[in-house]
Amino acid sequence: MSERPTRVRVSLTSVADSWRWMRPDLLMRLAPFIAAYLAVWLLTSRASWLGLGVGRPSVQLTFAAIVTPLSFVAAVTVQLWLSRRRGALNVPAGPRDAAFQAGFYCLNGPIEEAFFRGLVQGGLTVTLTAPVGFVIATTAYVLYHRLGGWPWADTFATALIGVPLGLAFWLLPGPASLLGVAIPHIAATCGFLGPGPYLLKKLRLV
Numbered sequence: 577m578s579e580r581p582t583r584v585r586v587s588l589t590s591v592a593d594s595w596r597w598m599r600p601d602l603l604m605r606l607a608p609f610i611a612a613y614l615a616v617w618l619l620t621s622r623a624s625w626l627g628l629g630v631g632r633p634s635v636q637l638t639f640a641a642i643v644t645p646l647s648f649v650a651a652v653t654v655q656l657w658l659s660r661r662r663g664a665l666n667v668p669a670g671p672r673d674a675a676f677q678a679g680f681y682c683l684n685g686p687i688e689e690a691f692f693r694g695l696v697q698g699g700l701t702v703t704l705t706a707p708v709g710f711v712i713a714t715t716a717y718v719l720y721h722r723l724g725g726w727p728w729a730d731t732f733a734t735a736l737i738g739v740p741l742g743l744a745f746w747l748l749p750g751p752a753s754l755l756g757v758a759i760p761h762i763a764a765t766c767g768f769l770g771p772g773p774y775l776l777k778k779l780r781l782v
Contacts, residue, residue: 584782585661588669591676594770598680605724606684609691616695624751625702627694631753641746641760647737647760651767654733656776662727665782667773677770685762689754692717692738698752706746714742727764737764 617626630636659665668674697713717738721731741757748756766772776782 582741583663585664586777586782587664587666589666589673590669591673594668594673594680595675606687609687613687613690613695616699621653623698623702625692625694625698627745627752627754629751629753630755631748632750633755635749636756639748639756640741643740643744643760644763648763648767648772650736651764652775653770654736655768655772656781657774658729659773659782661729665776666769667777667782668770671774674771674774678766681770682762683763686758687753687760688717689741689745689758692755693742693757694752697742697745700744710720710742710746714738724778733749733768737761 594747613626617623617628620626622628657664668677692713696716697709700709700712714735718731718735721734722728737760741761745752745757773782
């Protein structure tokens with residue numbers, strides 16, 4: 577029986593390295609997500625189920641305040657466990673690249689939430705039922721990471737944030753809103769990629 581790797585091979589990345597994959601990602605993935613969302617928003621006369629409103633701000637912000645730090649810590653912990661299993665991890669070489677990646681994830685998180693939670697889950701909720709919208713949108717959100725070449729273990733790990741955020745979009749009191757789910761999404765992504773791995777290296781855990 578082969579032993580699982582315990583040492584992690586760290587690959588350091590620069591701002592130039594990050595921009596090399598961000599630029600096509602913006603054009604090929606995030607731009608179509610934005611276009612699809614805006615098209616439906618206009619065609620439906622700014623339907624509220626798309627979640628573009630703030631809902632009940634007190635509810636949305638309270639949820640975000642509680643879940644955001646938990647999401648970051650959980651994502652860092654899961655990344656540490658997975659990186660030790662796979663034996664490799666991409667880590668920003670310095671704070672500039674960590675901050676650069678964080679900025680990208682601040683854009684990526686709300687856009688993914690708008691598409692999967694607002695457009696897919698919201699649309700299926702009004703055309704079918706809320707449970708069907710939740711299941712299909714969450715499954716699609718998790719599995720689409722595989723299209724980006726993520727390993728299966730990393731792909732399934734996205735369910736740890738996809739499930740609670742899908743439930744929150746459905747069950748939080750008040751009108752549907754992307755506000756409360758977008759902020760924890762950013763935190764989870766920053767914990768799993770970029771700033772999170774940078775923190776792990778600074779703490780000498782990898």
